[in-house]
Amino acid sequence: MSALPAQSIPAPRRAIDRLRVLRPAPEVVGRAKPRLAYAITAVTGVAAIIVAQMLLSIAVTQGAYEVDGYQVAQTKLARQQQQLREDLDRVQSPQYLAANAEALGMVPNADPVYLRLSDGAVLGEPSAADGAARSTAPLVPNALIDGVPLVTEQQTGKTPTQGNSPGAAGNAGGAIPAVAPVPPPVDGALPTPATH
Amino acid sequence: MNRTSRYPMRRILVFAVVMVVLVGVFVVKLVDVQIVRASELNVQAQDARSVPVKVYGARGDIVDANGQVLADTVMRYDIALSPKQAMKGPVSREEPDPADPDKTRDVDVPLEQVAAELGAVVGLSGDQVQGIIANALADDPDSDFAYVAKLVDTATYEAVKKLDIPWVVPYEHPSRRYPNGAVGGNLLGFVQEDDGEPLAGLELSENECLASENGEVSYLHSLKDWVRIPGTEVVHKQAHDGGTLRLTIDADLQFFVQRIAEEQRRAVGADWATVTVMEAKTGRLLAVADVPTVDPNNRDATAEGDRGSRSFTAPFEPGSTFKALTAASVINAGKADPRSRITADYRYLPPNGANINDSFFHGPTPYTLTGVLIDSSNTGMSIFGERLSDQARYDDMVKFGLGAETEVGFTGEEPGDLHGDPAEWDNQTKYATMFGQGLTTTAVQIASVYQTLANGGVRMPVSLVDGCETADGETTETASEGTRVVSEKAADETSQMLERVHLEGWLADKWNIPGYRVAAKTGTAQVPDGQGGYLSGYLVSVSGFAPADDPEFVVSVSIMNPVKMNSSAASAPVFQEVMSQVLKKYRTVPSGAPAPELPATW
Numbered sequence: 069m070s071a072l073p074a075q076s077i078p079a080p081r082r083a084i085d086r087l088r089v090l091r092p093a094p095e096v097v098g099r100a101k102p103r104l105a106y107a108i109t110a111v112t113g114v115a116a117i118i119v120a121q122m123l124l125s126i127a128v129t130q131g132a133y134e135v136d137g138y139q140v141a142q143t144k145l146a147r148q149q150q151q152l153r154e155d156l157d158r159v160q161s162p163q164y165l166a167a168n169a170e171a172l173g174m175v176p177n178a179d180p181v182y183l184r185l186s187d188g189a190v191l192g193e194p195s196a197a198d199g200a201a202r203s204t205a206p207l208v209p210n211a212l213i214d215g216v217p218l219v220t221e222q223q224t225g226k227t228p229t230q231g232n233s234p235g236a237a238g239n240a241g242g243a244i245p246a247v248a249p250v251p252p253p254v255d256g257a258l259p260t261p262a263t264h
Numbered sequence: 265m266n267r268t269s270r271y272p273m274r275r276i277l278v279f280a281v282v283m284v285v286l287v288g289v290f291v292v293k294l295v296d297v298q299i300v301r302a303s304e305l306n307v308q309a310q311d312a313r314s315v316p317v318k319v320y321g322a323r324g325d326i327v328d329a330n331g332q333v334l335a336d337t338v339m340r341y342d343i344a345l346s347p348k349q350a351m352k353g354p355v356s357r358e359e360p361d362p363a364d365p366d367k368t369r370d371v372d373v374p375l376e377q378v379a380a381e382l383g384a385v386v387g388l389s390g391d392q393v394q395g396i397i398a399n400a401l402a403d404d405p406d407s408d409f410a411y412v413a414k415l416v417d418t419a420t421y422e423a424v425k426k427l428d429i430p431w432v433v434p435y436e437h438p439s440r441r442y443p444n445g446a447v448g449g450n451l452l453g454f455v456q457e458d459d460g461e462p463l464a465g466l467e468l469s470e471n472e473c474l475a476s477e478n479g480e481v482s483y484l485h486s487l488k489d490w491v492r493i494p495g496t497e498v499v500h501k502q503a504h505d506g507g508t509l510r511l512t513i514d515a516d517l518q519f520f521v522q523r524i525a526e527e528q529r530r531a532v533g534a535d536w537a538t539v540t541v542m543e544a545k546t547g548r549l550l551a552v553a554d555v556p557t558v559d560p561n562n563r564d565a566t567a568e569g570d571r572g573s574r575s576f577t578a579p580f581e582p583g584s585t586f587k588a589l590t591a592a593s594v595i596n597a598g599k600a601d602p603r604s605r606i607t608a609d610y611r612y613l614p615p616n617g618a619n620i621n622d623s624f625f626h627g628p629t630p631y632t633l634t635g636v637l638i639d640s641s642n643t644g645m646s647i648f649g650e651r652l653s654d655q656a657r658y659d660d661m662v663k664f665g666l667g668a669e670t671e672v673g674f675t676g677e678e679p680g681d682l683h684g685d686p687a688e689w690d691n692q693t694k695y696a697t698m699f700g701q702g703l704t705t706t707a708v709q710i711a712s713v714y715q716t717l718a719n720g721g722v723r724m725p726v727s728l729v730d731g732c733e734t735a736d737g738e739t740t741e742t743a744s745e746g747t748r749v750v751s752e753k754a755a756d757e758t759s760q761m762l763e764r765v766h767l768e769g770w771l772a773d774k775w776n777i778p779g780y781r782v783a784a785k786t787g788t789a790q791v792p793d794g795q796g797g798y799l800s801g802y803l804v805s806v807s808g809f810a811p812a813d814d815p816e817f818v819v820s821v822s823i824m825n826p827v828k829m830n831s832s833a834a835s836a837p838v839f840q841e842v843m844s845q846v847l848k849k850y851r852t853v854p855s856g857a858p859a860p861e862l863p864a865t866w
Contacts, residue, residue, distance in 0.1 A: 128494050136491040150338055151418045157333060157443035162519035179778055180848035191854045192779040207526040208519055210445020211562035 163210040171220045314482045316500060320438050321476030324506030326452060326466060328515040329550075329730065333443055335452050335467070335560070337476075340439040341421040343386055343412045347400040349431035350375060357428070378429055385423040386413035415439050415457065440467075442560040447519045450554035450573040451511070451728065453675065454563050464572060466729070469675040470509050473732035473740075479503030505735040512548035512730050517541065517849060524841045525821075526555040532826035532834045535801075538575045539822075539838060540711040541846055544815040546744060547715055547724030549672075550846070552576075552708070576674040579681065579704035580822065583789025584640045585807045586700025588758055589713050590649050591633060592721075593660040596754035599651040602634045602761050605866045612643035616691040620646045623788070634761045635864030637785065638768050642699045649698030654686035657697065663749045664713045664723065666705050671725040680705040700789060711820040714807045717762075718783070718815035721755035722746040759783050763812045763859040771833060775840040777810065779854035780847055784808025784839065786832035791825070801825030804832040806839040810847060811855045817846045 158164065177197035183190055297305065326335040354372040361369040379397070380390030393412060400410040413420070414437070421434055440455045453465020462468040484496035521539050529537040541551040558571040594600045609628045612620040620643050629635075629644075636644030649657065661667065667682040682703045683693050689702075696702035705713075708726060716723040724746045731741040750758075762783035766775065771786060787805040790798040807820040819842050826834040846852075 132486075132491055132494045135494070139492075147339075147418045147422070154338060154417075154441070154443075157336075157441075161444045162447055162516055163445055166519070166523075179844070182851075182854065195778075207523045207530075208446045208557065209559045209562075209565070210447075211559050211565075212441070212443060212445060 158212050158216060161210055161213060163208055164213045164216065167213075168219045171218045314484045314496070314498075316480050316482040318436075319479040319481055319503040320436065321478050321503040322438065322505045323440065323455075323460065323476045324474040324508050324732075324735075326470075326474070326509045326511065328448075328511050328513050328518075330514065331510075332515045334448055334511070334513075334515060335440060335442050337438050338441045340415040340417060340437050341424075341434045342414045342437045343382075343416060343421075343424055344433050344435060345382075345397070345410055345412055345429075346431040346433075347397040347407045347410050349408070350378075350397050351401065352431075354378075355429055355431075378427075381427055382412065382424070382429060382432060385420060385427065386416060388412070440560075444515055444519070445561060446557040446559040447515055447522065448511075448513055448552075449558045449560045450571075450575075451513065451552055451674075452560055454558070454560040454571075465675055466509065466511070469673060470729060470732070473507040473509050473734075476506040477501075477504040507732045507734040509732050510730040512543075512550065512727055513552070514550050514849075517846065518551040518553065520845050521551040521842050522553040522555060522557055524838055524845075525553045526557070528834065528838045529555050529823065529826075531828070532823065533828040534826040534834070535824040536570070536574055536578075537821070537823040537838070538578075538707040539842055540575055540707050540818075540820045541842065542711045542715050542726070542818040542820075544715055544718035544809055544818050545724070547712065547726050547746075548730075549708070549711075549726065549728050550817070552728070572676060573674060575707040576670075576672065576677040577706070579678045579706050580803050580824070581703065581789045581792060582700040582705050582710050583787035583803065583805065584699055585710060585785050585787035585805050585820075586705075586713075587637055587640065587645050587698070588717060588762060588785050588807075589661065589664060590645060590657065590698045591637060591761065592717055592750050592754050592758040593657055594633075594648050594652055595757050596660070596721075596750035597652055597656060600633050600648055602632065602757050602862050603866075604633045604648070606631055606633075606636070606644060606647045608636065608641050608644035608647055610643065612646050614646065614650065614691075614695065616694065618691045618695045620695050630866045632863055632866055634764050634862040637761050638765050638864050640769075640786070645699045646695045649695070654689060654694055654697075658682065658686045660749070661697075661703075663747070664709075664716055665726075666703075666709055666713070670706075670708055670712060672708070672728045674728070678706055680709055700787060707820055707822050710805075710807055710822075711818050714809055714818045714820060716749050717755050717758050718809040718818055719746070719755070720752040721748055721750040723749045759809075759812055759815070760860050760862060762808065764862050764864065766808065766812075767859060768864060771836045774833065775806070775836040777840060777844050777847065780810050780843075780852070781812035781855040781859050782808055782810040782843065783812040783815070786836065788830075788832050799825075801827065802830050804830070804835045806832060806835045808839065808843070810843055811852060812859065813855050813857065816850070816852055817843065819843045819846065 175197050177195075179193060179195045181190060181192040181194040320339075322337045325333055325337070327333055354374045355378050356370050357373050358368040359371045361367045375394070376390060379393040382388075383390045383393040396410055396412060400407040412432070416424075424432060424434055438460065439457070440460065442449065442452060442454075451465055453463065453467040453469075455462045455467050462471045462474075467474065479502050480500040482498050482500065484493040485491060486493060521541060525537045525539045528534075537553075537555050539551065539553040540549065542549050552573060552575050554570075554573045554575055556566060556570040558566040563571060591600075595602075607628050608622075608631050610622040610624070610626045614620070622642050623640070626639075626641075629639075629641075631639070631641060631644045633644075633648060635641075636648065661682055667680055669677045669679045680703070683689055683697065686694075689697065693702040712723065712726050715726075725744050727744060731739050733739045760783075762785055763781055765786075766772070766782045766784045769786065775782070775784065784806055785808060787803075787807070789803045789805070791801055791803050793799045801824070803822060803824050804826060805820070805822040807818070809815040809818045819839055821835045821838045821842070823835050823838070828834075
């Protein structure tokens with residue numbers, strides 16, 4: 069009765085001890101042989117990445133030259149644009165326009181006359197423009213148009229075959245209306261376009 | 265066996281400690297380099313491999329009401345050379361080989377020839393270029409920098425580049441340009457040529473809108489051909505373009521008005537003249553001419569005193585054009601109407617001891633208020649004016665915007681002087697202020713007074729700038745809300761009287777505009793000499809508006825000391841021509857009904 073528990077208690081301890089000290093080495097199970105495919109895949113992948121990076125790098129560098137080329141071209145074009153805009157601004161300044169108009173013999177008419185379309189009434193008192201052509205240039209100076217030739221001067225300069233006489237510009241203008249524009253038919257009312 | 269296994273734990277510990285220390289050192293160094301000194305090292309690295317490049321922000325344009333450019337920024341170039349390098353020897357240059365057209369050979373070009381070529385491009389002689397080099401070397405034998413030409417245009421720049429001289433360097437230099445020359449030059453002002461510092465006019469007063477900010481970037485570049493390496497650009501400072509300033513001015517009208525004004529100024533031998541065109545319903549200035557006018561492209565051609573805008577900066581005693589204001593004040597207070605009757609002699613001696621005279625002799629005349637304006641009688645105006653207290657008249661003047669700068673806030677704008685306030689007026693001044701002497705106003709202020717009368721008694725703020733559009737597209741606009749100065753009845757009745765002045769005054773046949781009703785008043789004012797007396801010359805003026813039945817435009821003309829025609833007959837034709845042009849330009853419908861009849865006498 070009493071011996072049984074005395075025997076039975078140490079028994080598991082001993083078993084454990086033995087297990088700790090003398091454990092048989094696990095039997096080596098033959099590891100699966102690494103497959104060549106994986107290695108090839110990995111190495112190829114690395115190589116592909118390196119090649120791709122190099123290609124990208126080359127492309128970017130090549131792009132840099134292309135970009136640089138475009139930038140140089142853009143700078144050039146911007147300069148050209150500025151130059152042309154300067155010319156345009158110059159010749160559309162009121163001084164230049166007025167000087168050209170005067171050179172062509174135009175004079176301003178200070179009396180405006182209006183035709184009211186609703187009832188055909190003439191508002192204002194029509195009168196012919198009078199007065200000699202005035203010289204504006206010194207009145208409102210513009211240093212930018214100094215030395216820019218007037219239209220009349222350019223015409224005689226550019227078309228030397230026609231421009232030997234001062235009347236050349238007039239002749240050139242007179243040659244155009246050989247086909248006289250047909251006046252719109254007027255029968256009592258203002259001409260109106262026919263709408264369908 | 266013993267060696268390796270006796271104290272395994274100690275070995276592992278030692279190894280671990282060494283590893284921790286080593287890694288710790290790396291981490292400390294890493295943090296130090298990557299975080300603590302990161303910016304400093306970055307700058308060092310950038311400096312070692314790249315050059316900072318200035319990026320120019322463009323100063324904003326000034327455009328007129330229709331968008332026509334009055335001032336813009338263009339790139340100009342300064343050409344510099346290195347005297348030291350220039351003297352080092354001839355320039356080697358590739359040229360096609362005459363023996364074999366397909367090949368090139370290097371040719372040595374002597375300094376004389378290079379200097380001559382460079383000079384020809386920038387407009388100097390070869391000797392002058394060599395002189396620049398010699399002078400620089402005389403000052404400093406080691407000189408490495410001297411300007412050959414400044415602010416040359418793009419064509420010249422490209423020609424210089426084409427010469428490909430190794431010791432010549434062009435530098436960018438943004439510059440200001442005024443494509444319309446003197447058109448509006450009085451208003452635009454100008455900037456310092458060298459550094460673009462605004463000096464006068466709108467360039468100065470609206471600098472906040474126009475000013476740009478230069479930026480700076482740096483990038484790495486390839487060694488040989490200076491190509492930018494992608495992804496290496498560092499923006500140190502962002503460049504900002506200035507805003508576009510839109511004016512109320514119409515450039516074409518401004519040109520026309522300046523032309524007429526300058527023509528007349530020369531014809532009558534005047535010191536200066538100003539013409540102001542204003543929209544009656546909005547207070548917008550359509551043209552402000554001051555002649556002589558500076559061409560901002562070439563400001564040295566104009567005398568220093570003529571480079572601003574006298575319309576804003578030169579107050580003068582307005583004279584009889586001011587009578588319209590006094591008449592409106594008296595009517596507004598209910599003390600008179602256009603038919604009110606008085607009798608005025610050519611001399612009036614009020615009880616306070618003042619002495620008022622008319623400019624022409626006449627006996628006691630039975631004038632109405634209308635008649636007083638038509639004949640521009642000082643004595644008559646005094647009899648009407650004294651129906652109001654000085655303080656009441658003064659208050660009205662202030663409400664009309666006198667004695668203070670206009671809303672424009674132009675550079676150097678003057679407020680004018682109402683001779684202090686009524687408490688400081690002496691006996692003569694109390695009467696003189698009724699007909700525009702003894703106080704000063706600017707031309708724009710007078711235009712504003714007539715704008716108020718034309719607009720039914722509502723004064724609109726004077727505006728010269730429509731708004732500022734910043735580079736991001738935001739627009740700031742100037743607010744415009746009117747203030748009532750006199751009743752609509754007072755304004756309309758004054759307007760009707762001014763129509764009679766235009767029809768019956770002594771210049772009636774000189775300033776008629778066929779088809780339109782015009783309200784206008786002349787003035788021939790004495791000019792103070794600054795020492796309590798008056799000069800012999802006069803300031804002649806006309807102010808008025810049209811069409812009188814529905815006023816659209818106010819025109820005010822002042823001509824200073826026209827020695828060849830010392831009366832308002834000098835200013836009337838300018839008024840007539842300018843007003844005709846304005847009405848024509850803006851397609852104003854001609855007046856239908858004739859002007860209302862008002863008796864001048866009784």
